Amino acid sequence: MRNKKEQNIEESFDVVVIGAGNGGLAATAFLAQKGIKVLMIEQHNLPGGVATSFVRGRFEFETSLHELASYGPKTNKGSIRTMFEDKLQLDTEFVQVPEAYRLILTDPDEKLDVTMPFGVDNFIEALEKEVPGSKESVTKFFDVAQEISAAFSYIGSTKGKPDQGVLMKEYSNFLKTAAYSVQEVEDALGIPKQAQKILNGYWAYLGLPESRVNFTLFAAMVLQYAELGGWIPTNRSHGFTTAFDAKIREFGGRIEYNTRVDKIIVENGMVIGVETTNGDKFKTNYVISNASPILTYNKLIYPKSEVPEIAYKDVNARIHGLTGFVVYVGLDATAKELGLTEYGYFIMNNMNTEDVYDSWTTLQAPKGLACVVLNNAVPDCSPPGTCMLDITTLYRAEAWEEVKPEDYYDLKTKIAEDLLINFEKATGSSIRNHIEEIEIATPATFARYTRHYKGIFYGYEPESWDSLVPRLMSMGKDVYIKGLEFAGGFNRRAHGYSSAMNDGVISAQLILGKILEEGGKA
């Protein structure tokens, strides 16, 4: 159905934000609060990107969030809680999830079933109990992680231009671990192999094997979970993304859903406007793209001759991350009746993370799952007598490239069945005869709703060469088109809800700085 011309919008904005994912929402809210005339455009009819929810029968399912790492309790607020409560005063409600994770390894020769608590000391003690003699080295891990976390804050405060002397003096362990993988550093710290297996349970949230994922990023993440706990919204991610929407409007920001950007108009290396597929024309000198650089440079910049060669090279040099596969089930029995005592289950064949990662590159049933029983954190998230479970696994999108539409539904059902069986075997719980509602999301589903390149929901793989440290320290050097910034999981803080939102604020701050410099706004 074509829209009538009279519905088109022709207007000037200080900033146009493309995409209402976590990064776009945070950037837009920040700018709107500062009185900047900002428009956020989203091609779907909802905010959030993958941070949303959907309703089937009596159930409202969480789409993708397992827990926010940077929220924290009132007494020890993380950056996201500070943003939500103190800076934006978003109307949201969060609760803490009960335990860090239960890790179950299913290979007969690697059998393990351990539940880890929150709190750094509790975590270290629990690990010592499982692996006697690990305490000293694991304590070192957390000490180094503290230093790394402080170093990231420092680098952020210098806008990516830290003083080398300060780094050497205050953050030498950060410097010395910055170029290494998790495996390299944990081995150097002398952490027993069995303790590494348990300590590295969260690895799948970064989506890279221990041998490849950068240590500093991983350590900072684990520390944050242990210190602040994991937190989730009581009414799914849609709860806080819609709270963002309401707040942006309250601040005077404008949002257009169901509106797709066709072109970011660039002239002489500078952003001058944005056009949408239904004919809107916006004048602006600043765009924050919550779409990936892959999509932005390859599809949105107009004319194509304005895309500098280095932008294509940047996109091609970096390795895009994973997409996913999620089975959402609404069950007609309570978690207690099903013997599901934990909130979060990591179920892996083994902790050979390279092997598990490899299983995500083909269409076999994956060897690593992350599962959430939401009712164990939000008891009333589904009607009495029911509970909700989601089983998430990851894929390299390439595994799905040859799938034909006529084989698609059978394929996803088969994989979902395998995952349900794996879950049942690992937990001893009987799920399949209690399914009242089931929905299965594949890489094509994530592509459908987000239009992200290949349906990817993790950004670029944070190997050491392209992890947070070099990304943050390249800030400013990677602006290839004047007026264009990125925000979200593909950007400088890597992926994850908290990272994407914090990144959105950084991008918004950078642009606000430029607008103020120009004297365009007081």
Add this chain to the structure above:
Amino acid sequence: MSKKNDEKLEVTIKSNTKDLFAFTKLVPNRMKRIERAPSEPITKDPINDLARKLHPEKQFLIIDDIKEETKSTKTFKIVPDPESTTKELSYFRPGQYLSLKVDVNGVRITRPYSIASSPTDVTKGFYEISIKKEENGFLTHYLWDNWKVGTKIESSGPEGFFFFERLRDLKNIVGIAGGSGITPFRSIAKAIDECQIDARLTLLYGSSEEDDIIFYDEFKEMEKNNPAKIKIVHVLSCEEVSLEGCEKGFITKEIIEKYCDVNSTTFFICGPQVMYDFVEKELNKFNLPIKRIRREAFGEIKNILKHPDFPKEIAEKTFKLKIHIGGLSKEIPAMSTESVLVALERANLAPPSKCRSGECGFCRSLLISGKVYVNPISDWRRSADKKFNYFHPCASYPISDIEMKIPRNL
């Protein structure tokens, strides 16, 4: 924070020098890698291609053939419009529907119609939809007069959740259909017949007259070819019944029990609202788990005044709707007894819509001020949408003047 200086932890990975050197090389090495990378644009995205094939935003179709099924039902065979960008039809799950966009006297409206053909027919290049002419339905009268071979139709991709899901449903399925509610079961039966679905279907099909029965011969044929998997029972509410093997009356508890073991069955219901009201009362007597009864969304509530909690005092009142859509703001009238979507369509301001039952959420809009009535049976809003005043116009009725922002079509 790091420990005090006197006990400061110092880690070494390879050697002090190597570790520091590796740090200093991080940014230059990354720049080098970027400079050395190829500069070709990326033009392919097979995953988005798959997503678009499965869920096209639009399909441009054309009527290829029309068959009279009964005195009041026609089957339209529709194929890709060769003059359009639609080259192939989207695959679907038997039981799903298409939301068709129809221009009726200059007003664009949408209607969901179940796909009556089988998924393998997609590979042969067509869908079939069967439409029953409704006595009081202005749209079906329009279609009867205007839809000819060669008429172009714009459609959504396949939509809806009314399909057999083997991870959830029992292999014995009992379909309960009334009138044109048989259409999704024709697709399901064909898929069973073609071994696309591994299930056994018993269809209890209610009709008011013998000559209202749709697909009588086709089902008889499928039943004959595949007696272990497909069975149809006609339930006729008329006085005179000449067909053999029919049940008389309505689809009651007794009839249901007669044709299946209710405790090892998943029920699928599709039909007019009056049938739901009746059949649900009958099924309730079995006290089945909720998961054993699947319902197709039945479209807009026909007579909202019938619902006891609808505020009667404002019945038949006309309210003002102030609409913001893209760059346009406009005031339009709306009756309390018609959905907000209908008022918007009449004013040619329709947002995207598909299910017209409150279920799919495509028409999700922002209520800026005023009040709407939402009946619990078609309230599928997300909890945060309720909190922040987002609503589904297809399942909402204005009960005061309202101001709202609606999305445009993509």
